[in-house]
Amino acid sequence: MPETPEVDPAFRDDVLNGLAAPIPAVPARWFYDRRGSELFDDITRLDAYYPTETEMRIMGENASAIAEATGRGAALVEFGAGSATKTPLIIDAIEPAHYVPIDISGDYLRDSADKLKADHPGLAVDPVEADFTKPFDLPSEIDGFERIGFFPGSTIGNFVPRSATDMLRHFRDILGDGAKLLIGMDRVKEIDRLKRAYDDPEGVTAAFNKNLLTRINRELNGTIPEDAFDHEARWNEMLGRIEMHLVANRDVSFEIEGQPFSFAKGETIHTENSHKYGKRAARALLLAGGWTPTHEWTDDADDFAVILAEAQPNRFAP
Template identity: 55%
Template sequence: MRTNESLNLVEVDENGVATDFRADVLQGLSEPQKAIPARWFYDDIGSELFEDITQLPEYYPTRAETEILSSCGAEFRERIGEGRAVVEFGSGSSVKAPLLLDAIAPAAYVPLDIAGDFLRASAEALAAKFPTLPVHPVEADFMRKVELPEAVSHLPKLGFFPGSTIGNMVARTATDLLRTMRATLGEGSQLLIGMDLIKDPAVLEAAYDDAAGVTARFNCNLAARINRELGGTIPLDALRHVARWNDDYARIEMHLEATRDIAFQVAGRRFTMREGETIHTENSHKFSRRSSTLLLLAGGWTPARRWTDAEDRFSMILADATVPRSAP
């Protein structure tokens, strides 16, 4: 049994453009350091390109996380138990979710994603692998509280947030998202989250600037999306992909750098960039055991168990929704 849900749809204007996308782009391009939130990478083209990135030899996180999911199934089942509704934040990979679902025998699967076509395609593929599992795809912006389908309202929930997507956010935004996830999932819920670990900067930079140029195309697609959806005139041939390690913030940063002075319009507004000026498009924070624990606690989750791959490159953490304490 499978149902398609259209709850919590992203707000769009009369032209079908996400209003938050336009607002974020116009605001971000107006800042002294131009920046656009990484969540806007994931239109259908961006989602497909990211799936390609996960197969690259330089991009270790997917292999490391898949290793954990493949080797620790019995421990997941023991710690999580059977009969939960798995709510995946981001419709995700066709590899990771099945490994988890095989391990824990859930009662339902609810993928949430902002990219509707990609979400439905992923949900259909997974439903074919698990024909007896109720699958309820929900097109939604999970940065906000999501009302889950009525069919799973009575079930205990397990949030699933693989891929270290939490690392794309600065601490304040990451904390807000974790609190929003807790509100979406409810009391007594659990969260299984991926967090990438700090390691040799050369390994990190290669993972975000691959030799085949797939990550560069993924980054540049954001500018192409602005042109497609917001009437942009950004000269795509004047932008280049840049990935660099920022040790002060323990993060890889991705930028689109102007290779010459340019002027362009977006949604009727004019912008300029000087040669060497950048649009900051993504952060990918890397964590230590201490920093991951602090972030989860701040977001309303108490770490209960953590796993790493054999080379200690990547971690998966199971956390319980923190029970609020009453005031003394």
């Protein structure tokens, strides 16, 4: 018999409580088991998904300016590193002494860290398996080094503004006084283009969204009929965000860890948000989160921004 996978109690709690809520939802961080991480990498290579290519072009074209603004020889700390697709561009530009990738998917994290070590043999790589939204410790090996946080891919947009502000304050506390943060933020743009990016014709984003159901069934003894739910991407004009949902295409009942659930046709499980920020809103969010923007790089169409910010002094430190 195959071994029963070890279940993260936070995953169990988020799924059971989230599906029982008045507006059923599961936090997007649980997309990223190994298969989910692989599917997200596939998404970043799709023609319709513009953020990855645009952000990489911005960083490549402005590598010298970014290095001048950040300095060299620091410790680079990447939150939610995944496959670290964009990281080599920054490593080659700023030449950090240490690289600390942080990710919740341990196996995937270690594989990408090993590849980065092989490609950059002179770089100290210290992976940390952790949920970067929660408290965790940075490795002692980077004590005494200046710290640069790296949060690319507009991942900050997955959090509602209040949570995004708390997340930025969390980063500021982890990185400490004198730290810098290099962050990617997606701009508001045409609705049809946004929806294509999150509901691609190839169906990869749909597979990514539905893989959450596969994970629930595998890890939480779920009986969800996966064909009973369809992927849907929606633009919420009032809240300035793309939303991803799993929509019941028929009346459906199932159990998770013995707890019963029922969804009527048309009811949804809300699985992800991707907030889009205008220039002023992006800067205001950083300021509210304890970071002062100092530099900003964008593409010619202003589709995406890479922003460098400095940690504001912690007035509440003892």
